[in-house]
Amino acid sequence: MSHYSHAKFLLSAPDIRHLGDDQGIEVAFAGRSNAGKSSALNRITRQKGLARTSKTPGRTQLINVFSLDTERRLIDLPGYGFAQVPVEMKIKWQKALGEYLQQRKSLKGLVVLMDIRHPFKDLDQELIHWAVQSKLPVLALLTKADKLKSGQRKAQLLMAREASLAFCGDVQVHAFSSLNGFGLPEVESILNQWFGLPDKQTVPTPA
Numbered sequence: 001m002s003h004y005s006h007a008k009f010l011l012s013a014p015d016i017r018h019l020g021d022d023q024g025i026e027v028a029f030a031g032r033s034n035a036g037k038s039s040a041l042n043r044i045t046r047q048k049g050l051a052r053t054s055k056t057p058g059r060t061q062l063i064n065v066f067s068l069d070t071e072r073r074l075i076d077l078p079g080y081g082f083a084q085v086p087v088e089m090k091i092k093w094q095k096a097l098g099e100y101l102q103q104r105k106s107l108k109g110l111v112v113l114m115d116i117r118h119p120f121k122d123l124d125q126e127l128i129h130w131a132v133q134s135k136l137p138v139l140a141l142l143t144k145a146d147k148l149k150s151g152q153r154k155a156q157l158l159m160a161r162e163a164s165l166a167f168c169g170d171v172q173v174h175a176f177s178s179l180n181g182f183g184l185p186e187v188e189s190i191l192n193q194w195f196g197l198p199d200k201q202t203v204p205t206p207a
């Protein structure tokens with residue numbers, strides 16, 4: 001049984017100020033619209049309908065909070081980079097996101113989801129820079145890994161790992177597929193570390 005299958009919808013917030021008490025442990029999920037964030041959250045929590053998945057980019061506008069228990073929360077941040085969002089809204093959101101990364105004490109890790117075929121676009125890079133400046137560990141998750149053949153997938157992963165060194169921070173890179181579960185154990189293991197949860201893989205086998 002995974003720790004994450006207990007996740008329950010807690011609240012939707014129109015902005016960072018409405019996220020509730022800054023207590024316990026939070027891990028936030030961010031990514032460009034259509035990067036596969038909702039699908040990844042559904043896969044990680046084993047709940048098909050937990051986060052909405054849509055074919056219309058940019059539909060997720062609210063911040064959705066899912067609780068694992070009384071102390072731990074997954075934060076689903078709105079997708080960014082959607083061309084039709086007005087410039088003022090973009091600037092407002094970027095400022096709020098920067099503040100959240102810098103000020104939220106309960107935030108212990110940031111997952112940045114990027115399509116494996118187009119990783120580290122400008123806004124992804126900016127976000128990771130902010131996280132690194134705030135000494136926040138980052139998991140750069142290369143989504144839709146099933147779209148590439150094994151050789152291409154490995155090449156993209158290698159390239160992304162090289163690129164991640166430029167951030168000079170705690171940035172791990174993994175490939176992931178919501179479709180077939182590729183990379184799920186690695187993601188869970190990192191989340192477990194951030195949440196202070198026991199990691200199955202490191203629990204010694206009973207004699």
Ligand SMILES: Nc1nc2c(ncn2[C@@H]2O[C@H](COP(=O)(O)OP(=O)(O)OP(=O)(O)O)[C@@H](O)[C@H]2O)c(=O)[nH]1
Nearest residue numbers: 033034035036037038039053054058079144178179
């Ligand atoms: N092949 C494949 N398709 C995926 C995967 N993950 C997501 N998709 C598809 O990509 C599209 C976008 O996925 P979502 O999970 O809705 O993406 P999102 O990042 O939550 O999008 P926004 O709601 O716009 O922020 C959907 O058509 C998904 O079915 C994956 O691992 N493999």
